Amino acid sequence: MRLLASLTSPYARKLRVIVHELGLPVELVDTAPLDDGAELLAANPLGKVPALLRDGLPALVDSPVIARYLLSLSPGQTLLPPDGEAHWQALQGEAIVDGILDAAIIMRFNALQGVTSGLWIDRQRAAIARALAVLAERVGETVDYPALCTVIACEYLDLRWPDIAWRDHAALADLHARLAERPSLAATRPPV
Template sequence: MKLVASLTSPYARKIRVILAEKGLPFELVVDSPWEAGTRVPTVNPLGKVPALVTDGGEVFFDSPVIAGYLETLGAGPRLLPADALAAVRVRQHEALADGITDAAVAALLESRRPDGERSEREIARQLEKVDRALAELERRAAGRTWLDGADMHLGDVAAGCALGYLDLRFPRIDWRGRHPALAALAERLFARASFAGTMPPAA
């Protein structure tokens, strides 16, 4: 398998963490869709990373789809429960965490627009989404070791990648001070080799 990814993409990090947790061999092809000469659109018409190219040449994108595909390969640990409804609940946590990332990415891109084109109102709107979603994730994490049951699942991985992205791009957001359950969850996640080995380079 080949994974086309940027080293700073939180979505790509989610897949790299899953591959590491499952011990699945793959070739990492580092490519940023923001760089001149990027080849990302040749594997994903949406021009986004990550994209996974299977040994048979089939391509999967975006990260939730790739995560679902990796579950079909039979490699443990399972990150989605066998029970269909339980799997949907895990996917809800994945969507909530990915939504934090989506809003943070949108705020970052808006902040990088030239003076006169940048909208502080839009940045604030996106960061309000981050704040609301963090509060909801905190509520769901309170009193639990993991978001869904006794073991780490896909929602936890997505949450860790979202929180790590906030550390990278928005260090001024004191999510640890305001959300102790998330801080404890992140500490457990960041101590794992899969997260330590996929730490993004400094911005």
Template sequence: MRLIGSLTSPYARKVRIVLAEKKLDYELVLDDPWAASPQVAQHNPLGKVPCLILDENDAIFDSRVIVEYLDALSPVGRLIPPPGRERVEVKRWEATADGIMDAATNMVFESRRPAEQQSAGNIQRQKDKIIAALRFLDDLLGDQPYCSGVNLCLADIAVGAALGYLDFRNPDLNWRPNHPNLTRLIEKLASRPSFSSTRPPSPDAH
């Protein structure tokens, strides 16, 4: 398998963490989806990363679909529960975490526009979404060791990727003081090899 992605994409990082936790072999193909002719556009009509290329050259996208496929590929360290209420809860965690990443990336893109074209209102809307989602997740986590009980699952990986992206691209949000439960979670996750080995290289990278 080949994974087309960027070292700074939180969605690609989510997939890379799943690959590491599942102990699956793959080749990482670095690509810039904002380049004039990105590689990923040959496989994903939306031109977005991550994109998983199977050995038979079939392509799977986006990150939520990819992690579903990867979790079913190997019985090692199952990350998504079987169909039922518990699975819905895990997917709700993932959807909320992905929403944080969506809002954070929108803030980044808006801030990169020429100053006279930037919308302060749009930036504030995205910030409000992030703040509301963090409050929701912090309350939902409570004093649980992990998002869905006592074991690591996809919910933790998605939330960890989202929080890591906030630290990377939106440090001014300073989310930790008001969210002690999420702070405790991210500190625990940071010690796992799957998280430490997938940290983005530097805030100046694209």
């Protein structure tokens, strides 16, 4: 399998962490989405990374979908509870993380066009602030997929929006201190 992804994409990093944790045979193909390369557009009409190319099967796109697929390849995995309310709560954790990433990326593309304030930017910042508070409440002892996603979101904020003070939430700061040097996170950290 080949994963089309940029090294800075936090959505792709969620998948690269799964690949590392589970030892899956997935090759990373460094792909800048804004280049609109033919291989990416053939895999994903939306022109976004990540996209997973599978031998003899259609490509998969959208990180939650790809994550489910990768986890399904390792039936004994313990990153995501297989069923029950714990399963839905784990997916909810991922969705809240993805919402933070979506808001941070909206802000980034606006900033690249010179738009750094206004109602829409305020909404993104407010959503991130509320979502960080919720993630802080959800931190537990278990090292699972939502916990890893949470660390990825916090580090993406450090990369793009270092003024967003997620460390003010002691639970997030503690989680990060506990997990930051985990091999799957250390191996997938974006280059600076």
